[in-house]
Amino acid sequence: MEEMRSFGYICPQCGKAVMGSRTVFALSAAAARIECECGKAEMDIETDGQRFRLTVPCGLCGKAHTAECAADAVLRGRGIGLACPEKQQICCYVGRESEVRRNMEELAIRAEKEKSDNPEAFTDNVIMYEVLSELKDIAARGGISCSCGSREYGIRVRRDAVDLECRRCGGRLRIPAATDEDLDRLCCQMTLTIKGR
Ligand SMILES: [Zn+2]
Numbered sequence: 001m002e003e004m005r006s007f008g009y010i011c012p013q014c015g016k017a018v019m020g021s022r023t024v025f026a027l028s029a030a031a032a033r034i035e036c037e038c039g040k041a042e043m044d045i046e047t048d049g050q051r052f053r054l055t056v057p058c059g060l061c062g063k064a065h066t067a068e069c070a071a072d073a074v075l076r077g078r079g080i081g082l083a084c085p086e087k088q089q090i091c092c093y094v095g096r097e098s099e100v101r102r103n104m105e106e107l108a109i110r111a112e113k114e115k116s117d118n119p120e121a122f123t124d125n126v127i128m129y130e131v132l133s134e135l136k137d138i139a140a141r142g143g144i145s146c147s148c149g150s151r152e153y154g155i156r157v158r159r160d161a162v163d164l165e166c167r168r169c170g171g172r173l174r175i176p177a178a179t180d181e182d183l184d185r186l187c188c189q190m191t192l193t194i195k196g197r
């Protein structure tokens with residue numbers, strides 16, 4: 001099978017994690033564009049054969065960032081992360097699909113956290129923060145999935161809960177995030193399973 005490289009970022013318009021893959025051959029030959037489903041954001045990938053110029057919509061600060069990278073780093077090896085100069089955090093991943101996917105799960109949670117920095121937003125800010133951190137750990141272990149078999153999900157932060165929503169079947173898991181007990185309950189779970197439809 002031909003080698004693929006994946007690109008991932010968070011859409012600043014709709015907040016979704018966007019991922020796309022192209023073959024190394026196609027990337028070496030021509031420009032590529034990875035659009036969000038919502039049609040309002042796209043990542044541009046251009047190359048002159050030696051270097052790549054990547055223009056990525058940033059889900060952390062809402063602007064677009066441009067980076068130049070050696071072709072080798074984009075096309076081979078462990079992959080790269082591009083940092084948002086404003087938030088000093090990685091906002092885009094390039095590399096092998098499995099790694100990009102795992103990193104994107106964490107990034108989606110981080111982006112939600114950024115957005116929810118409004119201190120009035122939650123019933124209990126400390127608990128919400130801890131619950132989101134815990135979710136990030138579980139996601140980093142690959143511990144979040146849906147009973148339909150999908151591992152792709154979206155995250156929605158509410159006033160007193162976090163909803164995980166399966167991208168494939170729309171199944172939903174609500175994680176309460178308002179009290180100490182909510183946090184305790186989450187902390188003893190190694191994995192979370194969304195109930196698929
Ligand atoms: Zn979008």
Ligand SMILES: [Zn+2]
Nearest residue numbers: 058060061084
């Ligand atoms: Zn940014």
Ligand SMILES: [Zn+2]
Nearest residue numbers: 146148166169
């Ligand atoms: Zn599902």
